[in-house]
Amino acid sequence: MIYTCTLNPSIDYFIQLEEFQLGSLNRSKETQLFPGGKGINVSRVAKRLGTESTALGFAGGFTGDFLKNFLQSESIAADFVEVLDNTRINVKLKTGMETEINASGPIITGEQQEQLISKINQLEKGDLLVLAGSIPSSMPLTFYSKLSEICKNAGAETVIDTTSPALEETLQFEPLLIKPNHHELGELFHTKVSTVNEAAYFGKRLISLGVRNVIVSMAGEGAVFINQDQVLKAAVPKGILKNSVGAGDSVVAGFLASYTKFGDYEEAFRAGTAAGSATAFSHDLCTKEEAEKLLEQVKIEKIG
Ligand SMILES: Nc1ncnc2c1ncn2[C@@H]1O[C@H](COP(=O)(O)OP(=O)(O)OP(=O)(O)O)[C@@H](O)[C@H]1O
């Protein structure tokens, strides 16, 4: 069974504007509300690609209800720990360029954290847990590594998509996959990663630390896949960027949906990259048809 865990989910409030003027009254052209948070996005895209998962995490208040109802309407299983405060609302301004305001989110008490840990304690061999997104400020930065350790001891796999220092702490538990973007990879090594070769070099260093597979996403430049046996580069199709929110999560979902079906890393990398670009080229997260249409246009090259 696949589980996604979003510690700080959101409602993403997309606001389209002709232009945005700081300090003035701005009127929107169009607005939309979607459930958000990285693990939630992975569950939603995976579902569209035909792969079931259960969404875990914390949810509360009327915004938490919106989140749960929305997932239910898409037939996505969810098992959230209830919190007192409202789940956050993240603002995504679209004015030709994208500006994001991510809220801090509700306080998560020690007892609520323990409730989530007891759910993770139920995982067993063959299960897979996706840990994605930021850790709320009321929780320890070691929370993902704690969950990773529980999974490793149970024989369950982990996939990690978060930033340093939380990411760094999880590496020792040998995740199946981590998916930093090139900025996040640079942060891990206190340097700047801008080229495919640099991504490959630092990706290999992560493999030597025990990570089994790394995808470094590089937005319009595509992505690099690194494991013990090979380094692959994916060139992505050209298209009009409409929405980068959730593009990285779509890479994770596409990879997992393919890998859990066919067990082939190269095909899973292609499927992930295609799903990422399909989301980048659409207003919402990609559909199965959009992702499949781009599959053949993703050019994979072995570079190591
Ligand atoms: N302009 C673009 N053109 C084509 N594909 C894109 C573009 N931007 C993003 N993508 C696709 O989406 C994938 C993920 O993008 P990116 O590296 O921006 O992820 P990210 O930073 O994790 O994104 P986010 O956190 O916003 O979900 C890329 O590997 C690529 O497949």
Ligand SMILES: O=P(O)(O)OC[C@@]1(O)O[C@H](CO)[C@@H](O)[C@@H]1O
């Ligand atoms: O604040 P975090 O947890 O880092 O990121 C949250 C978020 O920006 O990530 C998703 C896109 O990847 C959005 O749905 C959501 O609003």
